[in-house]
Amino acid sequence: MADRITLEVTRYQPELSTTPEIESYEVPLRPEWTVLDGLNYIKDQHDGTLSYRWSCRMGICGSCGMSVNGDPKLTCGTFLSGYAPGPIRVAPLANFPVIRDLIVDISDFLRKLVQVTPWISRPDERPISEREYLQTPAEMEEYQQFSMCINCMLCYSACPIYALEPEFIGPAAIALAQRYNLDSRDAGAHLRLDVLNTPEGVWACTFVGECTTACPKDVDPAAAIQRYKLTAAMESVKGFLLPRGAR
Amino acid sequence: MTDPVVRDSGERAPLYRPRVSRLWWLHRRSYRLFVLRELSSVFVAWFVVFLLLFLRAVGQDDAAYQRFLDWAANPFVIALNVVALAFVLLHAVTWFNLAPQAMVVRLRGRRIPPRMIMLSQYAAWVAVSAVVAWLLVGR
Numbered sequence: 001m002a003d004r005i006t007l008e009v010t011r012y013q014p015e016l017s018t019t020p021e022i023e024s025y026e027v028p029l030r031p032e033w034t035v036l037d038g039l040n041y042i043k044d045q046h047d048g049t050l051s052y053r054w055s056c057r058m059g060i061c062g063s064c065g066m067s068v069n070g071d072p073k074l075t076c077g078t079f080l081s082g083y084a085p086g087p088i089r090v091a092p093l094a095n096f097p098v099i100r101d102l103i104v105d106i107s108d109f110l111r112k113l114v115q116v117t118p119w120i121s122r123p124d125e126r127p128i129s130e131r132e133y134l135q136t137p138a139e140m141e142e143y144q145q146f147s148m149c150i151n152c153m154l155c156y157s158a159c160p161i162y163a164l165e166p167e168f169i170g171p172a173a174i175a176l177a178q179r180y181n182l183d184s185r186d187a188g189a190h191l192r193l194d195v196l197n198t199p200e201g202v203w204a205c206t207f208v209g210e211c212t213t214a215c216p217k218d219v220d221p222a223a224a225i226q227r228y229k230l231t232a233a234m235e236s237v238k239g240f241l242l243p244r245g246a247r
Numbered sequence: 248m249t250d251p252v253v254r255d256s257g258e259r260a261p262l263y264r265p266r267v268s269r270l271w272w273l274h275r276r277s278y279r280l281f282v283l284r285e286l287s288s289v290f291v292a293w294f295v296v297f298l299l300l301f302l303r304a305v306g307q308d309d310a311a312y313q314r315f316l317d318w319a320a321n322p323f324v325i326a327l328n329v330v331a332l333a334f335v336l337l338h339a340v341t342w343f344n345l346a347p348q349a350m351v352v353r354l355r356g357r358r359i360p361p362r363m364i365m366l367s368q369y370a371a372w373v374a375v376s377a378v379v380a381w382l383l384v385g386r
Contacts (some may be wrong), residue, residue: 014263098262
């Protein structure tokens with residue numbers, strides 16, 4: 001195995017150019033090094049102005065998502081050796097506006113995330129002294145998979161619908177809505193229905209399935225969306241057939 | 248109250264907004280397969296039209312039925328139907344493969360494994376095909 005590998009990094013420096021450019025850097029190819037380690041090496045040894053987000057280095061903070069050879073990846077869990085002999089193309093996450101180099105603007109996602117009420121919503125909030133909502137293991141299993149989301153936005157980057165229709169609420173927000181809808185302690189499903197049972201909600205999804213392929217935490221957002229389509233359709237039928245009080 | 252999450256960006260450098268190419272679907276194998284799957288619905292619609300034309304011919308007289316058979320034997324129509332059959336098979340197979348992701352079926356409190364949901368659809372397909380084959384050939 002060669003002892004060095006080339007990273008072709010997309011750089012966008014708005015004070016220098018209006019379009020991104022690609023710069024190549026050689027980094028040591030060590031079996032234990034990830035793409036993120038390679039970027040840190042570049043920042044330390046070649047160019048301190050290289051900008052990118054990262055924090056935990058263990059696939060839980062969700063901040064180091066980038067496009068690696070065209071695939072959305074957490075760079076802390078993507079090993080350089082998997083791409084030997086290289087070169088490896090590192091670009092900002094697709095489908096998001098770029099602020100600088102490998103940093104994308106995530107405000108659209110954050111705006112959509114709060115729309116789906118991603119917290120336990122109850123009309124009868126108990127006082128803190130007695131607030132313990134018990135749950136059986138089976139009830140927890142209902143939603144646990146969808147609670148693994150780390151908001152890394154790889155699913156948005158993989159989704160061609162989000163690229164073509166930026167108003168689409170998107171995979172992670174819908175999966176998180178399902179995480180709370182399926183939680184036995186929650187009573188806010190009707191709040192989420194108004195947001196999700198819309199052309200920009202679940203009905204924008206055409207089940208490409210790439211969100212699930214891209215997800216580093218096995219959340220399966222595509223399944224969350226399809227399952228919610230059934231729920232939304234049933235609610236629409238009920239709304240049409242039943243009198244208001246019986247819904 | 249201001250939004251707690253999205254703050255006004257104020258003065259900052261322009262964002263670079265990448266444009267989506269018209270040929271985005273050529274860039275990945277999974278996207279190409281997805282576009283083919285979407286396209287398959289056109290051929291499903293074609294089979295419905297073909298069936299309706301057939302029913303109309305049967306409902307008229309022998310001459311109309313014969314005209315339909317002659318038209319359907321036209322090499323162009325046969326070629327179209329062969330292509331349509333390929334797309335309808337793609338449609339069916341991809342649908343069967345995706346269905347377990349969309350459905351959670353429980354039996355006595357236990358979740359049925361996704362593989363079983365997929366296989367049960369294939370089993371139903373084989374059973375219906377067998378009945379159709381028996382109607383056409385066996386009787």
